[in-house]
Amino acid sequence: MKTYLDHRVLLPWLALSFCFCLAFCSVPQLSAQDKSPEFPKGFTGYLYLQQGLVSNFQQDSPRHYQVGLSARPEFTLVPRRLRLGLQAQVLNAKNTWQYQFGPTASLRLADWKAGVFGTAANVQLTAGHLWGSYGQRLIGGGLQAEFFQAVALSLSAYRDYGQQQWWLQTSIGVNLLLKKRAESTDPFD
């Protein structure tokens, strides 16, 4: 069971880590820009499907699978740079349903440019503090790639400093607050 969990959780986590490293190191278009269209004014509202593991990674200590849903509304406090918000997640870990809640922040690190057309994605550093229904106090963060301002892939690591546990997660999210297609976009209006 432990090996099965390790593969199911660690492989996606490592794969995403590899992708982020590759993006940072090998894509020349990936650069911070002053007039980026990423992190526009307004709200985002991501709903994530996430999975991961919970462990203190001590020898012979159990590694528990976690899976759940997470909602993360954020407001762009500093356009093109910083979003602040809240995160609420419902998850099953250690065969128990539980919830966690707390503030979050996202700092835009770089953009993935799409030639002369603009951008395709951005990479951001995320951070947060969560309180859990079983007395957890988690602090941590991770990296998130946001594509089309509509879909996000993220990996995160949180430390439960009360119960001395690590929570590792990979997530895929959809922005439910993506603005709807306008019927008319008159540039003179």
Added chain:
Amino acid sequence: MATTALVISGGGSKGAFAVGVLKSVFQRRPDLQFDIVVGTSTGALIAPLASAENMPLLEQLYTTTTNEDVLIKGNVGQRFLTADSIFDGSPLAATISRYYTDSFYENLISQERKVCFATVCLQTKASVYFCSHPILPVTDAETELVQNADQFRRAVAASAFQPIFMSPIEVVKNSVPLRQYVDGGVREYAGVQLAIDQGAEEIFVILHSSAVPEVVEKRYSKMTEILMRTLEIFIYDVGVNDLTVPGMFNNALAYLQQVRLNMRAAGMSEGQIDELLQVPGSPYSNRRKVNIHIIRPDGPLGGGPGGLVFDPEEMKGMLAKGNSEMDRYIAGLPPNSGFLA
């Protein structure tokens, strides 16, 4: 009937070349007045100011404008999902409103000089020319008279807004039936035919592409690069077609004139010749050969794909090229050439 026409093609930032050409023209012939000015895309942006002979403002605009003054870039995927164009063209619309004011429009229509903008209607696929004054029918195109300053500004924008890249424009806001217009360059690179149909005898055409297609020795492996290259090929082909038909028309008229001379030399009377050559429905009846002056760069101008890159330094170079190209053209004219000489 118009006798002298100025036709300015599309090309985004490459319009700086046209401004350089016009600067040279008006320096040499300050008294020169075009009876009709036809603009497509960036040519439509230039046409009203060229008609007003406001060269200092044109030069300023085409040497200082940056991408941020023209369009707002966004996230491509987000625009694809939620908008009707890759870019937001509101900065260009604001620039049009800033310079093409109500009083500018009133001044424009108070003059006899006609100004037309080439557009294409998305609903009907028709080439539509929006004009400041009533004009004669145009072959294979519709004409619309601009009714007020708002429609004038919208017509300029419609001609300048490249579809996919920028939003289609309702020239008549909330019209029934709905009509959205885009860059006339989709069908006509330069409105030469309109000038011919208005009876122009001297047509001054400024093109922004070289006569020799630019050869790019590279492998195209990215979809965006292939898309942009395809657009360049498409625009080049539209430009070739625009000039081929008037050229063939001119050649046919020259041929008929030679036939007429040969018949006269063979002893036929003018009456007999007219009887033989004036066939009912002939497109050549009552037409004279048109003198078309084509000014175009001798190589690529830059400005990125579709002229979508507005780099002031590069545009200054384009303007200088236009100036020198015009000087070279004038130097090559025969001594008895009335126009521009």
